[in-house]
Amino acid sequence: MTDGLTSGRLHACEIDPNxxxxxxxxxxxxxxxxxxSDALGVSPDLLESLGLREFSNLLQNPPPGLDELVALANVLDIKTTSQYDVVLVDTAPTGHTLRMLALPAFLDGLLGKLIALRMKLSGLASTLQTFFGSGGDEAKARSQTIDDAVNKLEAFRSKMSGLRSRLQDHDRTSFAVVTIPTKLGIAETERLIIELQSQNVRVSDVVINQCVKVGDENSEDDNVAEAAAIKSNIYYQRRCKGQSDCIDELDRALKDVSATPEYRRNNGGDMDASPIALTKVPLFDVELVGVPALGYLSNS
Structure with missing residues (x-):
């Protein structure tokens, strides 16, 4: 989808995880x-004894986050992104994001097992050829079936590995973590940032949504009567106090993270790297949807 209000400079798409x-x-x-078993002409029980059941089970129960990972790899493919200046991806919540980032390592391990399995299956095909006197063409076909299967997974693993490399490219990629000013939200944010740091992923920004802003009675920009009414409201006072405490805690945590060797490593080893930026977005009385609303938000 292309937005006409930006003269075709803003594009959006929704990925299909299915x-x-x-x-x-x-x-x-x-x-x-x-x-x-049909391709090799052997009993399924024999293949199961070689350890093939694990891979068949993956067809029915894939690892959580795999669909998002594959979709993300397609979106961030160099052939797709080369025509854009900036690509912004809205990822899944914390748990899914962390599992998603761990999947390339999982696929590496899976490929290693499959290579070992290929050797077993190749040996099985050779045994069948010797035992049944299968012709050369049939033996080659069986061997090719095994090789094609492993090659498909190798190509898939290569795509996932390329995605991981792009996510860990500190000159081209950074994470902006979005949260809300609650104790649980802040705790999840701290956990996500620490985990991203450990996976060599650069975190540049944290955005806190839904911040309640109490007007200043002495400010010329605020409605004095409205500001005074809000300040006299106990609910808002407590809400602002709770949010302020959470934001202060997160601010301290970000300063601590920004001083770690991992953070400096993820910023090219720069000892004077800028700390993680903290941006507070106020709570609006309507949902901001569309380019004009986003423009209003950026100027607020």
């Missing part, structure tokens, strides 16, 4: 026990 899951399913479908 299509991403289908891509992973097709990648592993070659390791389905029933399909492979």
């Amino acid at each position: 299509a991403a899951f289908d891509e992973f399913r097709q990648t592993l479908s070659a390791f389905d026990i029933d399909k492979l």
